Amino acid sequence: xxxxxTTLRSELMGLSGILERNTYxxxxxIWWELAWFVWTLANTLTIAFIAKGFAQSGxxxxxxxxxxxxxxxxxxxxxxxxxxxxxxxxxxxxxxxGTIEHTFMAPLSRTMHLLGTGLFAVLYxxxxxxxxxxxxxxxxHLRLPHANYAAALVVLxxxxxxxxxxxxxxxxxxxxxxxxxxxxxxVAQGLLLVVSGVYYDVSVLPGWMQALARISPATYAxxxxxxxxxxxxxxxxxxxxxxPLLVIGVVAIPLGxxxxxxxxxYAKRHGKLKRSG
Amino acid sequence: MLPASAxxxxxxVPGAPAVEVFELRKEFRRREGLHRRRVxxxxxxxxxxxxxxxxxxxxxxxxxxxxxxxxxxxxxLEDGGSARVFGYDVFREPRRVQRLINRVSVEASFFKRxxxxxxxxxxxxxxxxxxxxxxxxxxxxxxxxxxPLDRATGPMEDLSRGMQQKVxxxxxxxxxxxxxxxxxxTTGLDPRSKLEVQEFIREVRRVHDATVLLCTHDLAxxxxxxxxxxxxxxxxxxxxAPAAELKRRYxxxxxxxxxxxxxxxxxxxxxxxxx
Numbered sequence: 001x002x003x004x005x006t007t008l009r010s011e012l013m014g015l016s017g018i019l020e021r022n023t024y025x026x027x028x029x030i031w032w033e034l035a036w037f038v039w040t041l042a043n044t045l046t047i048a049f050i051a052k053g054f055a056q057s058g059x060x061x062x063x064x065x066x067x068x069x070x071x072x073x074x075x076x077x078x079x080x081x082x083x084x085x086x087x088x089x090x091x092x093x094x095x096x097x098g099t100i101e102h103t104f105m106a107p108l109s110r111t112m113h114l115l116g117t118g119l120f121a122v123l124y125x126x127x128x129x130x131x132x133x134x135x136x137x138x139x140x141h142l143r144l145p146h147a148n149y150a151a152a153l154v155v156l157x158x159x160x161x162x163x164x165x166x167x168x169x170x171x172x173x174x175x176x177x178x179x180x181x182x183x184x185x186x187v188a189q190g191l192l193l194v195v196s197g198v199y200y201d202v203s204v205l206p207g208w209m210q211a212l213a214r215i216s217p218a219t220y221a222x223x224x225x226x227x228x229x230x231x232x233x234x235x236x237x238x239x240x241x242x243x244p245l246l247v248i249g250v251v252a253i254p255l256g257x258x259x260x261x262x263x264x265x266y267a268k269r270h271g272k273l274k275r276s277g
Numbered sequence: 278m279l280p281a282s283a284x285x286x287x288x289x290v291p292g293a294p295a296v297e298v299f300e301l302r303k304e305f306r307r308r309e310g311l312h313r314r315r316v317x318x319x320x321x322x323x324x325x326x327x328x329x330x331x332x333x334x335x336x337x338x339x340x341x342x343x344x345x346x347x348x349x350x351x352x353x354l355e356d357g358g359s360a361r362v363f364g365y366d367v368f369r370e371p372r373r374v375q376r377l378i379n380r381v382s383v384e385a386s387f388f389k390r391x392x393x394x395x396x397x398x399x400x401x402x403x404x405x406x407x408x409x410x411x412x413x414x415x416x417x418x419x420x421x422x423x424x425p426l427d428r429a430t431g432p433m434e435d436l437s438r439g440m441q442q443k444v445x446x447x448x449x450x451x452x453x454x455x456x457x458x459x460x461x462x463t464t465g466l467d468p469r470s471k472l473e474v475q476e477f478i479r480e481v482r483r484v485h486d487a488t489v490l491l492c493t494h495d496l497a498x499x500x501x502x503x504x505x506x507x508x509x510x511x512x513x514x515x516x517x518a519p520a521a522e523l524k525r526r527y528x529x530x531x532x533x534x535x536x537x538x539x540x541x542x543x544x545x546x547x548x549x550x551x552x
Contacts, residue, residue, distance in 0.1 A: 009405070010405030013402050013405045013406065013407060014402060014403050014405065016402055017399045017400070017401075017402025017403045018399075020398065020399045020402060021388070021391075021395075021399035024388075024391050024395045024399065025388065025390070025391065028390040028391055028432070029390065097386075097387070097388050097389065098384050098385075098386040098387070099386050099387060099388060101347070101350065101352055101380075101382070101386065102380070102386055102400065102448075103403070104351075104352060105350045105351055105352055105375055105378070105380065106375060106400070106403035106404060107372050107375035107376045107403070107404060107405070108403045109372070265354065268351075268352065268353050268354040269353075269354045270305070270306065271305050271344075271347075271353060273352050273353070274347070274352070275384065275386065
């Protein structure tokens with residue numbers, strides 16, 4: 001019993017080490033963070049302007065609602081990008097800095113290593129996405145009188161479990177392919193973008209793509225978030241979207257860990273667990 | 278004297294040697310055009326190291342030294358044979374082994390924008406050390422390795438290689454390893470830094486009772502620091518004995534001549550890399 005408690009304490013300490021390290025990195029690269037924020041802001045504005053553009057060309061749409069609808073898509077996409085980005089670049093970054101061998105030979109379980117990275121990505125993603133949302137909402141003078149932000153946060157946190165699980169699956173790619181692994185991770189992210197209804201309803205997709213949409217957590221996250229922000233829906237009324245997210249999360253995390261474990265064994269077998277150059 | 282470590286040594290199997298390697302074999306596949314060929318990095322290597330002993334492995338670049346260290350560091354899986362550290366199977370019980378070892382390699386391996394203190398602090402957390410344990414210990418250890426504390430909060434990228442290597446030694450010591458794996462720790466250092474690092478290695482052994490496996494191609498360093506010296510050549514361990522005995526065995530006056538007699542090549546002649 002005491003041994004288990006000591007192990008758990010040590011594991012949690014390792015997880016806190018991941019959070020600590022990533023916080024230092026963000027702090028040391030703060031100007032780059034600001035530059036990236038501006039880039040994300042510009043991208044999101046580009047999407048949010050689409051509604052105004054359509055209205056000006058004669059389309060009869062509720063500009064406020066359409067802008068909010070697109071904005072939520074862009075924000076979720078940006079959030080997803082941050083979570084996936086941090087996970088998929090975890091290995092590549094360490095390879096580049098040369099710390100990969102020290103991290104992988106430390107007595108830190110891979111579960112805590114990956115969960116720590118995922119947890120940091122979620123915390124960091126929520127802060128950045130909230131800041132982005134405030135700036136864009138002020139820019140467009142968006143009126144969201146019914147928005148239920150607490151419910152939106154719950155949906156985002158539940159969805160994040162699945163996002164971390166899928167992120168773990170993609171984070172193995174740079175481990176087995178040091179040269180092209182990261183790019184392959186972005187391919188996976190792009191596939192989620194196209195089937196999940198980021199900027200359109202999934203009902204416009206062909207049947208086979210709608211089938212893929214049903215297994216993408218982003219589909220349910222986007223639908224539920226739009227309901228909370230635009231219509232003010234509460235958590236109870238969102239159960240139809242929340243339970244699939246829970247199921248996908250419960251499957252994705254262990255699956256992600258197992259895929260990473262196998263990838264790590266492959267890397268150890270073939271000598272790929274080493275720094276670049 | 279080194280500061281008394283705040284952390285106790287992790288447990289090890291009683292009576293087991295520090296390192297037991299038996300018939301250890303590792304191959305890598307190398308792409309050559311459309312074909313792949315197998316390159317043997319280590320071929321049936323066997324040896325053991327007693328607790329508290331320092332063993333140096335001499336070898337040219339590509340002889341398999343780094344592969345041996347990476348196998349013992351749990352970063353590679355074997356293709357044959359076995360390896361045990363303080364009685365634990367390196368490949369089947371890696372977590373137990375990881376708690377007992379640390380490593381200093383030729384590259385300092387840090388997040389270069391982070392400071393020395395930041396790099397040591399997060400790394401200590403991976404070994405289960407709390408902030409209240411490390412906040413006082415890190416400056417003490419840095420001071421002991423001769424690192425100027427006024428540079429400890431600046432980015433590592435602004436430090437010389439010698440200074441970075443001292444931080445690497447401090448990182449290894451912070452976790453109180455029972456087995457210290459040193460993979461060419463003084464390569465590329467200026468003579469003064471080299472001497473400081475070598476003196477520090479002696480002190481780590483004396484005070485912390487650590488076992489040391491030193492892979493190097495510096496003959497003088499091997500002779501000065503190690504009780505036994507091994508010669509690794511093209512993945513094969515040709516001999517492992519005290520330096521004096523090696524000189525007797527090969528009827529030479531210097532270790533360099535003994536190396537030449539054993540391998541037919543000089544130590545500084547390059548070979549193809551094993552990975």
